[in-house]
Amino acid sequence: MDKRISPLSRIFLIVMFALLYLPIFYLIFYSFNSGGKMYGFESFTLDRYRELFQNTRLLIIVLNTVVIALLSALISTIIGVLGAMMINKVRSRRARDSLLSLNNILIVSPDVIIGASFLILFTIAGLKLGFYSVLLSHIAFSIPIVVLMVLPKISEMSPSLLDAARDLGASRWEVMTKVVIPYITPGIFAGFFMALTYSLDDFAVTFFVTGNGFTTLSVEIYSLARRGISLDINALSTIIFLITMVIVVIYYLITNRTKKAPDMEVFK
Amino acid sequence: MENKSTRSLYMIPYVIWIAFFVIAPILLVLYYSFQDLNGNFSLTNYQNFFTPIYLEMTLSSFWYAFLITLVTLLFAYPTAYLLTKLKHKQLWLLLIIVPSWINLLLKAYAFLGIFGTYGMANKLLEAIGMGSKQLLFTDFSFVFVAVYIFIPFMILPIFNSLDKLNATYLDAANDLGASRWTTFRRIVFPLTIDGVKAGCQITFIPALSLFMLTRLIAGSQVITLGTAIEQQFLVTQDWGMGSTIAVFLIIFMFIVMFATGTKRRRARG
Amino acid sequence: MKQLVRLAVVILAVCGILLFTISRLNASQGYSGNNTLTVYNWGDYIDPEVLDSFEEETGITVIYETFDTNEAMMTKIQQGGTSYDIAVPSEYMIEKLKEEDLLLPIDHSKIPNLKNIDERFLDLSFDPDNKYSIPYFWGTVGIVYNSKQLNGMKINSWDDLWNPTLKNEIIFTDSPREIIGMGLNSLGYSLNDTDPHHLQEAYDKLVSLKPNVKALLGDENKMLLASGEASIGVVWSGDASEIMSENEDLDYVLPEEGSNLWFDNMVIPKTAKNVDAAHKFMNYMLDPKVAAKNTEYVSYSTPNEEALQYMPEEMVNDKRFYPSPEQTERLEVYENLGPEKLGRINELFLQFKME
Numbered sequence: 001m002d003k004r005i006s007p008l009s010r011i012f013l014i015v016m017f018a019l020l021y022l023p024i025f026y027l028i029f030y031s032f033n034s035g036g037k038m039y040g041f042e043s044f045t046l047d048r049y050r051e052l053f054q055n056t057r058l059l060i061i062v063l064n065t066v067v068i069a070l071l072s073a074l075i076s077t078i079i080g081v082l083g084a085m086m087i088n089k090v091r092s093r094r095a096r097d098s099l100l101s102l103n104n105i106l107i108v109s110p111d112v113i114i115g116a117s118f119l120i121l122f123t124i125a126g127l128k129l130g131f132y133s134v135l136l137s138h139i140a141f142s143i144p145i146v147v148l149m150v151l152p153k154i155s156e157m158s159p160s161l162l163d164a165a166r167d168l169g170a171s172r173w174e175v176m177t178k179v180v181i182p183y184i185t186p187g188i189f190a191g192f193f194m195a196l197t198y199s200l201d202d203f204a205v206t207f208f209v210t211g212n213g214f215t216t217l218s219v220e221i222y223s224l225a226r227r228g229i230s231l232d233i234n235a236l237s238t239i240i241f242l243i244t245m246v247i248v249v250i251y252y253l254i255t256n257r258t259k260k261a262p263d264m265e266v267f268k
Numbered sequence: 269m270e271n272k273s274t275r276s277l278y279m280i281p282y283v284i285w286i287a288f289f290v291i292a293p294i295l296l297v298l299y300y301s302f303q304d305l306n307g308n309f310s311l312t313n314y315q316n317f318f319t320p321i322y323l324e325m326t327l328s329s330f331w332y333a334f335l336i337t338l339v340t341l342l343f344a345y346p347t348a349y350l351l352t353k354l355k356h357k358q359l360w361l362l363l364i365i366v367p368s369w370i371n372l373l374l375k376a377y378a379f380l381g382i383f384g385t386y387g388m389a390n391k392l393l394e395a396i397g398m399g400s401k402q403l404l405f406t407d408f409s410f411v412f413v414a415v416y417i418f419i420p421f422m423i424l425p426i427f428n429s430l431d432k433l434n435a436t437y438l439d440a441a442n443d444l445g446a447s448r449w450t451t452f453r454r455i456v457f458p459l460t461i462d463g464v465k466a467g468c469q470i471t472f473i474p475a476l477s478l479f480m481l482t483r484l485i486a487g488s489q490v491i492t493l494g495t496a497i498e499q500q501f502l503v504t505q506d507w508g509m510g511s512t513i514a515v516f517l518i519i520f521m522f523i524v525m526f527a528t529g530t531k532r533r534r535a536r537g
Numbered sequence: 538m539k540q541l542v543r544l545a546v547v548i549l550a551v552c553g554i555l556l557f558t559i560s561r562l563n564a565s566q567g568y569s570g571n572n573t574l575t576v577y578n579w580g581d582y583i584d585p586e587v588l589d590s591f592e593e594e595t596g597i598t599v600i601y602e603t604f605d606t607n608e609a610m611m612t613k614i615q616q617g618g619t620s621y622d623i624a625v626p627s628e629y630m631i632e633k634l635k636e637e638d639l640l641l642p643i644d645h646s647k648i649p650n651l652k653n654i655d656e657r658f659l660d661l662s663f664d665p666d667n668k669y670s671i672p673y674f675w676g677t678v679g680i681v682y683n684s685k686q687l688n689g690m691k692i693n694s695w696d697d698l699w700n701p702t703l704k705n706e707i708i709f710t711d712s713p714r715e716i717i718g719m720g721l722n723s724l725g726y727s728l729n730d731t732d733p734h735h736l737q738e739a740y741d742k743l744v745s746l747k748p749n750v751k752a753l754l755g756d757e758n759k760m761l762l763a764s765g766e767a768s769i770g771v772v773w774s775g776d777a778s779e780i781m782s783e784n785e786d787l788d789y790v791l792p793e794e795g796s797n798l799w800f801d802n803m804v805i806p807k808t809a810k811n812v813d814a815a816h817k818f819m820n821y822m823l824d825p826k827v828a829a830k831n832t833e834y835v836s837y838s839t840p841n842e843e844a845l846q847y848m849p850e851e852m853v854n855d856k857r858f859y860p861s862p863e864q865t866e867r868l869e870v871y872e873n874l875g876p877e878k879l880g881r882i883n884e885l886f887l888q889f890k891m892e
Contacts, residue, residue: 211619223580487752
């Protein structure tokens with residue numbers, strides 16, 4: 001960590017990170033429990049991991065989950081950014097607030113309702129349940145979160161910046177790609193990561209709109225609850241967690257090295 | 269490119285989304301909310317909502333959502349602020365989000381273990397001489413875990429608005445002899461209000477309809493509108509009443525949005 | 538901007554590679570073939586080896602999908618969109634599915650192994666003549682308790698739970714009919730009693746139990762009871778055997794006043810595509826040796842009388858999970874009460890939680 005913050009602040013940050021990671025380390029710890037349960041550690045074993053690598057069905061489920069999360073986050077980010085731009089264009093306060101409220105409806109609605117109504121809509125539309133219905137739903141419920149993440153960035157952009165760019169002869173497209181997008185990039189990344197979170201966490205909506213053998217990890221985990229979730233899932237989460245960490249760090253290193261200016265940030 | 273209709277083309281995907289995934293489901297929910305148990309048109313569901321049991325639930329939903337948002341903000345703001353001062357701030361920020369990618373149910377099970385009678389939290393309490401306490405199934409653990417879940421959602425927008433804050437403003441304020449608190453109150457906070465508001469919306473709105481944690485962590489001792497909807501859909505299979513509660517949730521959300529919307533206007537003068 | 542575009546391209550490429558891998562894996566498992574059977578069941582509610590041997594023997598590939606509540610499953614079947622060939626709902630749900638005309642009748646001539654089922658579990662009120670359903674597992678609702686933590690105290694009846702020394706010790710299953718039913722049973726009324734006065738009486742009695750209630754939980758109750766977080770739980774027998782296998786201090790008791798008898802049965806939803814394979818599957822599951830193997834894995838009680846001889850004796854002789862016919866006489870199967878009365882029970886339950 002850095003020297004620019006006081007020791008007290010540093011302790012605060014350390015505690016925050018410790019708390020955020022506490023349950024995850026708890027899960028990881030018990031994935032090595034030979035007792036087979038998430039309490040009463042008996043002795044160290046790697047059996048769970050061995051079992052895991054023989055389980056093709058679970059592997060397919062994990063890959064499904066990752067594809068859905070990445071694709072839905074990507075697409076919802078694009079649509080969400082466009083939506084935020086549109087909302088930002090609305091001048092009247094009342095219209096703007098109404099539009100934003102419409103945007104937020106999917107955030108406030110409980111998952112069962114979203115899931116059930118999407119299911120009804122898809123069956124009316126004659127869409128076959130499976131990969132595409134799940135992807136569409138995940139895109140749909142991630143869009144509002146992206147809008148909420150991007151909108152503050154857009155609205156704090158000063159109009160004089162845009163005017164200046166236009167005065168310099170920039171076309172609409174250039175203003176967009178050279179001025180607006182770079183400015184709101186942190187918001188875009190925030191939206192993307194939040195969409196990823198929503199998608200990975202979702203159980204109820206996916207449950208309703210999935211079918212024909214297509215399953216994601218949350219659906220599988222929730223339906224295991226009746227018979228007790230096995231530590232295989234802990235082991236699986238451990239592996240996913242480690243892979244994620246490695247990807248995050250590598251990504252950071254790569255983007256940081258390709259930048260020339262030392263103070264440039266990944267997100268910009 | 270320059271004529272008006274092509275200029276609005278970019279709106280199409282978002283408008284389609286609103287039409288199919290917001291308006292259409294809302295109409296469905298409205299339609300169901302006017303149906304009684306036998307599928308006839310009726311207002312009984314709405315009458316039912318205005319009975320003490322649902323009103324009490326509404327109050328408690330708001331109270332907990334408020335509490336959760338407040339606590340989340342209190343911890344998220346300083347965290348976001350300190351993060352912006354770190355060297356590899358973007359990496360640290362990413363590391364704040366990563367825990368939220370692990371399945372929620374699993375993390376909830378972990379919390380059950382941590383807060384349990386023989387769990388880590390109680391061992392800690394004993395070690396510092398406070399003696400073991402009943403932590404599970406209390407308001408404390410419920411709010412704690414809810415805050416745990418929402419905090420990355422709050423930190424992100426606040427971080428983004430703090431990060432662009434021009435350091436020269438702060439220096440200027442310092443040079444002019446402003447105390448740190450004054451600087452914060454007069455300069456930093458007003459400039460980050462948009463981020464704070466986004467964070468509060470992303471926390472408060474879903475917190476209104478929390479349901480899983482009310483059972484897992486609060487042991488069904490906390491009942492919110494989300495819990496009630498869940499039960500109407502998945503236990504009684506009374507979609508009518510479930511939809512009616514959802515209609516009210518949406519109305520409440522509109523009210524909250526308009527209330528905060530007006531404030532923004534005033535703050536900007 | 539350039540960086541964003543590049544990132545998007547990378548994500549798309551990764552997804553492409555993953556999708557390709559998935560399709561290869563699916564093909565290697567035979568999931569994309571024609572001769573498939575889609576089974577819709579609770580998670581981990583079947584021995585995977587049994588599925589494997591079924592696939593080997595018949596050449597049919599099983600696609601196993603899971604659900605977590607009966608009601609959610611019903612919604613999926615009702616809406617269509619997926620062709621489930623076999624589903625495993627609980628008995629009250631079978632009645633509902635029948636009412637909604639969502640099931641196909643079963644051709645008994647294709648299931649000769651039906652003769653292995655104990656007659657006690659055939660031809661029950663929720664499905665006369667087993668026209669639409671074949672028993673899979675069954676069980677009861679009872680009390681699981683940790684006598685060691687309770688200093689050797691014995692619990693025999695629902696009424697014992699009202700003991701004032703049990704403050705904050707009980708975990709309930711978060712399920713309206715089980716809990717309101719317990720109130721009714723403890724007063725000597727039937728589980729299916731819908732007399733408003735009796736319901737109110739049961740509610741009042743339950744409210745007086747509230748100080749003893751620690752929490753109302755779902756499936757996580759197993760972990761908490763086994764780890765000693767609470768010493769008493771009102772649970773389904775399937776959960777009880779699960780909990781007891783983890784912690785030997787616990788015992789399961791069927792309350793004297795009576796309790797609920799439940800079934801999970803196999804049915805063929807109307808949307809089924811491979812009805813023939815569904816019959817084959819049912820028949821296979823009723824084979825004594827297969828049923829015995831499956832029961833040992835799942836550890837719920839099997840209705841298959843012939844299977845008992847292939848199972849460990851201590852399992853079969855356990856009166857707590859294989860109660861005698863006299864004991865089962867005190868047990869009642871839930872009747873479908875209709876939406877209004879169910880709604881009333883649900884409302885009372887919500888009120889009870891909010892007390």
